[in-house]
Amino acid sequence: MTIRVEFTPSNRVDVRVDGLMLRADVDAAKHQIHDLMQAHGRCVIMIRLETGMLGMQALVSWDDIDVDQYIKQHVIRLAVVGDLRWRDSALLYLFNSMVPFQIEYFPAAHEELANAWLTHP
Numbered sequence: 398m399t400i401r402v403e404f405t406p407s408n409r410v411d412v413r414v415d416g417l418m419l420r421a422d423v424d425a426a427k428h429q430i431h432d433l434m435q436a437h438g439r440c441v442i443m444i445r446l447e448t449g450m451l452g453m454q455a456l457v458s459w460d461d462i463d464v465d466q467y468i469k470q471h472v473i474r475l476a477v478v479g480d481l482r483w484r485d486s487a488l489l490y491l492f493n494s495m496v497p498f499q500i501e502y503f504p505a506a507h508e509e510l511a512n513a514w515l516t517h518p
Contacts, residue, residue: 415447431464446479
């Protein structure tokens with residue numbers, strides 16, 4: 398599996414992405430996040446792009462799905478940690494300027510800073 402979703406204390410969702418991001422895996426992860434938010438309320442999200450990340454499935458439609466609006470309304474902050482070569486693609490995919498919460502991208506070496514940013518606004 399290329400995407401793993403885990404809930405941690407303090408209403409935090411940790412997402413790890415490895416390999417090639419397939420549309421079906423992304424949609425399944427969104428449904429998991431939606432279900433966690435329904436059970437626990439608003440959350441912060443940490444997305445880690447692992448060193449084995451290869452990119453996103455080409456030639457598919459990355460349109461929103463039914464749970465996206467709910468997720469957007471229940472995210473407090475979102476941090477992405479990974480190799481800087483993925484920064485622009487990740488922020489474009491997440492529509493950094495079009496969501497009602499803050500998103501920051503951190504280099505892999507700055508994961509502690511990303512954790513602090515998520516928990517201490």
